[in-house]
Amino acid sequence: MNNRFSSKQALWFTLINYFGVLIGTVSTLFIYPNNKDLLGIIGYIDAFAQIVYPIMVLGASTALLNFQPKLNSFLQRKLFTYSIFSVFFMIGVCAMGVFLLYYFSALTNKQYFIYGFFIAICLAFIDLFKRQATNLQKLSVPTFFEKIIPKISLPFMFVLVLYFGVSPTNGYVFYTLSFFAILLAVCMYLFRYFKPIYTLQFVDLFQEISKKSYYQYSLYAFTASLGSFFAFRIDAFMIPEFISNAANGDFKLGVNLANALMIPATGVFALYSPFISQSLKNNDFTVLKVKYINVAKNLFFIGILMYGCVLLGMHDFFNLLPTGQKLLPVLPILYILGGNVVLNMATSFNTEIIAYSVFYRFNLIAILSLALINIGLNYYVLTQTSYGVVGVAWASFFAMFVFNLVKLIFIYLKFNMLPIDKVYIKTVLTSLVFLLIAYFVPNHFLGAYTFVLKCSFFVLAFSAFIYVKGWVPELNNMLLKVRKLF
DSSP, rough: OOHHHHHHHHHHHHHHHHHHHHHHHHHHHTGGGHHHHHHHHHHHHHHHHHHHHHHHTTTTTHHHHGGGGGOOOOHHHHHHHHHHHHHHHHHHHHHHHHHHHHHHOOOOOOOGGGHHHHHHHHHHHHHHHHHHHHTTTTOOOHHHHHHHHHHHOOOOOOOHHHHOOOOHHOOOOOOOOHHHHHHHHHHHHHHOOOOOOOOOOOOHHHSSSHHHHHHHHHHHHHHHHHHHHHHHHHHHHHHHSSHHHHHHHHHHHHHHHHHGGGGGHHHHHHHHHHHHHHHHHTHHHHHHHHHHHHHHHHHHHHHHHHHHHHHHHHHHHTTTTHHHHHHHHHHHHHHHHHHHHHHHTTSSSSSHHHHSSTTTTTHHHHHHHHHHHHHHHHHHHHHHOOOOHHHHHHHHHHHHHHHHHHHHHHHHHHHHHOOOOHHHHHHHHHHHHHHHHHSEEEETTTTGGGHHHHHHHHHHHHHHHHHHHHHSSSHHHHHHHHHHHH
16 A cells, blocks of 8 residues: 555545535534424435435445455456346345335335435445445545535535525435435546456456355345444434434434544555455464554544544534524433444454455454344334333443454454553553543633633643643654644
8 A cells, every 4th residue: 555645535524524524514413403303314214215225226336455465456346247237136135026026115205216316326325335446545636525515415405495495305315305406426537547357258257356255245244234324323214214204314413423522543444455355365464453552542532532622622613603492402312422432443454354354254243133123122212111212312322332342353363453451551542531521620710601712732741741741643753744834
């Protein structure tokens, strides 16, 4: 992997994601709370699309990333073409399944299946094209389309419905069409750099790679992808069925804000995927071990800075907003899911290590087990308790904790690697100390704006301490570059 190029891609990837998050956060704070029911329905549509699109892809996108390094450029193009045909075939299969589900299920929101189905088609091809862009190290532009267009189209749709008399139905159509716009843009960009081969002859491709191995890997990748939804995102599908669309809107507001914390990890995990795959195939664990630890420390440092500010200041910040009273019920969800995100960041790219190793089947077992736990916990919370969406958030937190713990243990047993060392533990403990100090700063200093002082103290004091100690080398390297610039 070209480190300089990857760093540049990671920077652009992160900036694009944060620009999208900025738009999404403004919408979450000022627009979406005005119609939580509408937001809950959008969450349901998205959840249905997230169920269907992995079936359409059937693991083809992950298999593309796994098998392409073994092939010459001609066969790489053939594999991409084969993946496209595979997706088209599975779209037909899914269409029949959705038709039967619509007519024979008793789900209360099944009238929204049609929007989710067409969004799923777009997501399936976007996923495939993005994987190919990842192989080409051309991820930043597709990411821009994928992250920015929905962030603009969704609040625009809300404004049309809330203030210009557009019907919700027309709003759902508009939102669906925005995904077709993303697909078209990503497709045009990718085909500038990578031309597929238009053929139905794939004999030479499967002489180079075993067809059995390809389908085996694809099936496991598909099951893991679908299992991931049931493990981590089934809430958005279950909450409207057991509580209400408005409650789902509250949960989605919390998810939107918590997901902002995950952006640095998303870029790093995506861009390190080819490096991890290549290192494992070459049995080159020396560099991989170092990266495993460094990425964990870097991401925890970034994650805890942002999450600390959420814990210290979000309540007071909400009180200053015109939508503050509508947002306050979201706070417990945000605190819990935010902790969930930091936990995932702090354990580095453990999912990717397992996924691209000979032990990739373990991800399937872990995710499916976790899916059963999460569905069971959600069902119990929603039907047997009065905890509501806060209980669902705790179920998600427990699921993520178990999932990451099991993966860490497995990687340690199989590869003798852990993303934790003494310096990492010191960093974690130090962050907690600075958080406690900032929390107990008296509130009378700046009145309603004391949270600004608390957050500033935590960020600056903790960062300065880490910089002096040199515990997060990436921070020192970044500040050194800034100093050279000036």
